[in-house]
Amino acid sequence: MTTTTATIAGTTDVPLIPRDTLFGNPERAGVQISPNGKWLSYLAPLDGVLNVWVMPVNGGDARAVTDSTDRPIRSYGWSWNNEQILYVQDKGGNENTHVYAVDLETGTTTDLTPGDEVKASLVGGHRDRPDQILVQTNARDPQAMDMVRIDTTTGDAEPIFLNEDGFVGMVPDDDWNIRVRTRMTPDGGSMSEFRDSPDGEWRELDRVGLEDAMTTSTAGFDKTGKTMWGIDARGGDKARFVAIRPNLDGTFERETIFASEESDVADLMLNPITQQPEAVATNRLRKTWTILDPAVKPDLDALAKLVDGEVEVIDRSGDDRTWIVAYLVDDGPVQYWLWDRDAQEGRYLFTNRPALEGLPLVKMTPVEIEARDGLMLPCYYSLPAGWNGEAKLPLVVMVHGGPWARDSWGYNPYHQWLTNRGYAVLNVNFRGSTGFGKDFLNAGNREWYAKMQDDVNDTAQWAVDQGWADPERLAIMGGSYGGYATLAGMTRDPELWACGVDIVGPSHISTLLSTIPPYWAPMKVMFETRVGSQDDPEYLDSISPLTHVDRISRPLLIGQGANDPRVKISESDQIVEAMEASGIPVTYVVFPDEGHGFAKPENNNAFNAVVEAFLAEHLGGRVEPMAGEIAASTAQLRNLGGLEFDGVKAWDPAAEPAAVAETTISFDALGPEQQAKIQEVFAQIESQVPEPQRPFAYPAIATQLRTQAASAPEEDRDAMLYAAQELERRAKASGQGG
Numbered sequence: 001m002t003t004t005t006a007t008i009a010g011t012t013d014v015p016l017i018p019r020d021t022l023f024g025n026p027e028r029a030g031v032q033i034s035p036n037g038k039w040l041s042y043l044a045p046l047d048g049v050l051n052v053w054v055m056p057v058n059g060g061d062a063r064a065v066t067d068s069t070d071r072p073i074r075s076y077g078w079s080w081n082n083e084q085i086l087y088v089q090d091k092g093g094n095e096n097t098h099v100y101a102v103d104l105e106t107g108t109t110t111d112l113t114p115g116d117e118v119k120a121s122l123v124g125g126h127r128d129r130p131d132q133i134l135v136q137t138n139a140r141d142p143q144a145m146d147m148v149r150i151d152t153t154t155g156d157a158e159p160i161f162l163n164e165d166g167f168v169g170m171v172p173d174d175d176w177n178i179r180v181r182t183r184m185t186p187d188g189g190s191m192s193e194f195r196d197s198p199d200g201e202w203r204e205l206d207r208v209g210l211e212d213a214m215t216t217s218t219a220g221f222d223k224t225g226k227t228m229w230g231i232d233a234r235g236g237d238k239a240r241f242v243a244i245r246p247n248l249d250g251t252f253e254r255e256t257i258f259a260s261e262e263s264d265v266a267d268l269m270l271n272p273i274t275q276q277p278e279a280v281a282t283n284r285l286r287k288t289w290t291i292l293d294p295a296v297k298p299d300l301d302a303l304a305k306l307v308d309g310e311v312e313v314i315d316r317s318g319d320d321r322t323w324i325v326a327y328l329v330d331d332g333p334v335q336y337w338l339w340d341r342d343a344q345e346g347r348y349l350f351t352n353r354p355a356l357e358g359l360p361l362v363k364m365t366p367v368e369i370e371a372r373d374g375l376m377l378p379c380y381y382s383l384p385a386g387w388n389g390e391a392k393l394p395l396v397v398m399v400h401g402g403p404w405a406r407d408s409w410g411y412n413p414y415h416q417w418l419t420n421r422g423y424a425v426l427n428v429n430f431r432g433s434t435g436f437g438k439d440f441l442n443a444g445n446r447e448w449y450a451k452m453q454d455d456v457n458d459t460a461q462w463a464v465d466q467g468w469a470d471p472e473r474l475a476i477m478g479g480s481y482g483g484y485a486t487l488a489g490m491t492r493d494p495e496l497w498a499c500g501v502d503i504v505g506p507s508h509i510s511t512l513l514s515t516i517p518p519y520w521a522p523m524k525v526m527f528e529t530r531v532g533s534q535d536d537p538e539y540l541d542s543i544s545p546l547t548h549v550d551r552i553s554r555p556l557l558i559g560q561g562a563n564d565p566r567v568k569i570s571e572s573d574q575i576v577e578a579m580e581a582s583g584i585p586v587t588y589v590v591f592p593d594e595g596h597g598f599a600k601p602e603n604n605n606a607f608n609a610v611v612e613a614f615l616a617e618h619l620g621g622r623v624e625p626m627a628g629e630i631a632a633s634t635a636q637l638r639n640l641g642g643l644e645f646d647g648v649k650a651w652d653p654a655a656e657p658a659a660v661a662e663t664t665i666s667f668d669a670l671g672p673e674q675q676a677k678i679q680e681v682f683a684q685i686e687s688q689v690p691e692p693q694r695p696f697a698y699p700a701i702a703t704q705l706r707t708q709a710a711s712a713p714e715e716d717r718d719a720m721l722y723a724a725q726e727l728e729r730r731a732k733a734s735g736q737g738g
Contacts, residue, residue: 014360014385016624017420019608021359022413024601025050025072026352031326031336033057035127035318036082040338040349041065043073048601052076052085054104057322057338065102066109072599077122079152080130080318086152088122093563093595095517097121099135101152112150112157115139119519123147126176127273127318134160134176142518145170147178166522171218173225174275180205180218180228184522188529189213194228196246203250208234210445210529214404215239215264215438222275229277231265232256237437239264241280258290264435269296272316283435285366285378286310286409299323299341306346307335310410328410330364332356360385362419366409369462371431371455375443378436379459380407381426382415383468393424394473394498394619397460401480403444403452406433421612421621423475426463430455430485445530448509449488449543456485457493472498473619477611479503479597480567483558487545487575490552499555499618501611504567504596507575508544510534515701517565549578555641557587557614559607561594576639587614587641590651593634606633613645665722674719681705681723698731 029050030043034057041054046064050072055062065085066073076087085102098113099120113120113135123134131153136145140162147161147170161170161178169182169192181202182192188210193202208216215233222229226246231239232254240259244252258265258280266283270276271293278293279300287310291297303311309327316323323339325346333351340347351357362385368376387393396418400407407427418425429436430452432444444452456476463469476489476497483505490500506512513527513534532540541547556579560572569590579586589610591603598604609629616623626645630637636651667675685701705724709717 014420016622017359017416019417019605019612019624019629020601021353021355022417023604023608027354028053028336028350029334029352030074030076031324031349032076032078032315033317033322033324033338034078034082035080035130037317037319037322038082040324041076041078041085043076050074052087052102054085065104065107070593072601074599075122077125079133080125080127081152082130084152086122086125086133088120090595092593093561093597093599095119095565095595099133099150110152110155112152112155113137113139117142119145119517121145123172126174129176134172136170138519143521145519147172149176168522169217171220171228173221174223175225179221179225182217184213184525186525188525190217192218194246194252205244205252211438211442213526214434214441218244220270220275223273229268229270229275233264233438237439238262239438241265241268241277258292262288264437266435269313272318272320283408285368298344299339302344303339303346306337309335313339330409330411331361331416332411334411360420361416364409364412364415369428369459371451371458373451375431375440375455377431377455377459378406378429379427380409380412380415381424381463382412382419383424384419384422387468389468392470392473393468394422394475394615394621395424395426395460395463395469396475396477396615396619397456397463398425398427399430399456399476399478399482399485400427400433401478401482402434403430403432403448403481404434404441406435417608417612418615418621421615421623423615423619423621424463424469426459428456428459446532448484448531449492449545453485453488453492456489457496460496475499475501475615475619477501477503478505480505483567484545486556488543490554490556491545491548492551494551494553497554499557499614501557501559501614502572503559503607504561504564504572505558506567506571508540508546508571510537510540510544511574512567512571513540515568515570546575546578549575549584550582552579552584555585555587555614555618557589557611557641559589559598559610560591561596561598562590562592563595566596580639585641586639587643588637588639590636590638591634592636600633602629603633603635605629606635610635610637610645614643617643665718665725667722667726670718670722674716674722677716677719678723678726682726698727702727702731 025045028042028044032041039054040057043050044053049068051064051066051068053062053064073087087100088097090097096119098111099122101110118139120135120137125133133150135148135150138145140146144163146159146163149158149160167181167183170178171180173179177198180194182190185191189208190213191207192205194205195202212234218228218230220229228244230242232242233239241257243255260282263282263284267281269279278296279289279291281287281289307327309329312326313323314326321341325337325339327335333353333356335351336349338347362382364380364382367379369379406429415425432452460474464471476486478486483502486500486502487505489497558572560569562569576586576588606629609626615621638651640650702724705720709720
């Protein structure tokens with residue numbers, strides 16, 4: 001394919017914005033202030049990889065304090081001792097995140113949560129325990145997240161709550177005593193228990209049904225430990241902000257602090273010292289704050305006048321006298337300011353992407369679109385700069401992941417990128433999205449491949465009815481659930497979509513549920529009740545794009561991370577193989593060092609270059625010529641799908657490092673410990689996967705085992721390979737193997 005920068009009919013020739021400007025590393029982001037208020041920190045590139053940098057709050061030289069050379073650091077924070085930076089990182093996108101501590105004086109980095117298969121997350125620190133943090137970790141049991149107290153200077157760990165009963169939520173008070181615990185119930189609801197003290201008896205706090213389970217929960221305690229904060233949608237539609245207080249007779253008093261008919265409670269400002277609420281936000285189409293504590297009113301009023309944009313207080317010093325504030329707009333970079341509460345003055349710091357300033361960026365327009373059954377869908381669209389208002393435009397409909405999530409207003413690099421190439425862009429909050437009340441959320445229950453997909457189609461038709469979208473040039477694109485929706489659109493409504501882009505989307509619901517990470521096991525009931533049960537294989541078949549693969553008739557691009565723990569690479573492999581077997585062209589790109597999405601900028605840029613060429617080929621938009629993006633990444637173009645890229649060849653598996661050989665292994669030749677591990681694998685499959693679905697799950701689990709075997713200790717490798725070999729044999733015997 002010859003790349004072109006030709007202008008789409010009806011648009012003026014605005015400058016082509018380089019992909020790297022939009023999607024490359026930010027110059028500075030994630031700004032924080034140390035607890036003592038003396039230091040600023042932020043994320044910035046070091047040799048092309050995002051790392052943590054520190055500088056004096058009043059100006060001076062900045063220095064990198066982490067030295068990641070492979071994956072970008074995305075999440076970090078300060079230790080309350082002001083001497084360490086804490087950050088969270090995984091390996092290769094496997095989502096087995098560990099918590100690390102960096103000593104700012106010596107530069108020494110310590111893994112506080114070691115272990116190859118361990119997943120850990122940072123819960124928080126404490127001003128009165130500056131050398132300690134709370135961490136959730138599954139080191140004891142892969143399926144259970146325990147709560148552990150860790151000394152960041154010594155690495156010593158002390159469990160404070162062993163999660164032996166499948167709890168999905170644990171709420172500590174200010175003294176780090178777990179006072180609330182929550183588990184899922186078989187009907188998809190939840191049950192929470194409360195205790196007055198660490199040695200107190202647990203008693204039922206809440207029993208919530210499926211319809212309220214995702215809009216009713218307990219989130220935390222105030223400083224005294226006498227009041228709990230939470231959200232509650234029972235008795236109404238929208239989630240209210242509530243205070244919950246235990247009574248002496250064992251009952252609980254619930255007080256509504258804030259309620260709105262516009263949306264669920266979307267955000268909350270708590271005083272960092274007292275843990276009392278200061279402001280609460282709603283967000284249907286735009287975010288709006290309501291002040292609850294008069295003490296912060298002068299600050300928030302002054303900040304609203306300081307700079308145009310949505311105000312976010314993103315960090316606060318330990319004494320709460322200095323704030324870090326971000327201003328968000330839809331057509332420019334984020335501005336960071338330092339706010340002095342005593343002087344009531346702001347000091348400009350910097351923007352996250354100064355290269356965006358002065359570029360022909362576009363606005364994002366919020367709109368409510370009516371679905372065919374009358375449900376109103378909050379959506380956002382953008383149109384190309386220089387459009388003449390008359391010519392029909394190719395449209396890319398973007399479907400968010402989750403699906404229990406939402407799209408929001410603000411700067412969106414995909415909107416800026418695609419409109420700059422000549423496309424209209426539309427993001428849809430389909431039924432099942434969160435934030436718009438429980439009725440909207442529950443309207444998506446068991447509506448995969450049905451009404452949730454109708455909503456996507458209806459928004460595309462709305463754009464056509466407005467007169468600016470070309471019905472012959474509609475594309476669907478999304479990641480995770482959005483990738484599933486893309487596959488669903490291409491199989492369910494093949495004549496509607498001119499092409500589709502699926503990023504890490506599942507192709508069959510049964511194999512998806514059979515291969516979820518072990519730490520998701522307590523949450524599996526949510527998928528079974530809101531999506532479909534593995535006890536009903538015919539229904540899961542009916543809502544799975546793989547079942548209907550022979551209906552695909554339009555071009556499809558699939559992107560996948562080989563290490564994805566949520567949507568295994570087998571999900572993409574199996575639909576690509578089915579398309580190939582039916583003679584249906586497909587473009588397939590795999591990144592061997594990525595997971596559920598593409599974190600490395602060089603990989604993200606490479607995939608976007610392929611997407612851009614793909615859309616231009618099938619919708620006619622502008623293209624920035626490739627300039628070595630594929631070669632600079634780890635992209636494997638496993639299928640070109642008929643596309644040709646200047647200077648780019650299809651992936652040659654022979655050029656890749658040799659995989660673990662698929663040699664035949666005898667069970668009898670293995671030692672007793674290896675045989676026991678194999679039996680444990682089979683026992684887990686039998687306990688977690690219903691018998692009718694096992695043949696469909698075997699290939700995906702076998703692929704996962706072979707991938708893990710490549711990096712497993714030698715004493716475990718043969719056991720994993722034998723288990724994979726046996727699962728492949730069983731799949732073949734059932735007619736599901738290759």
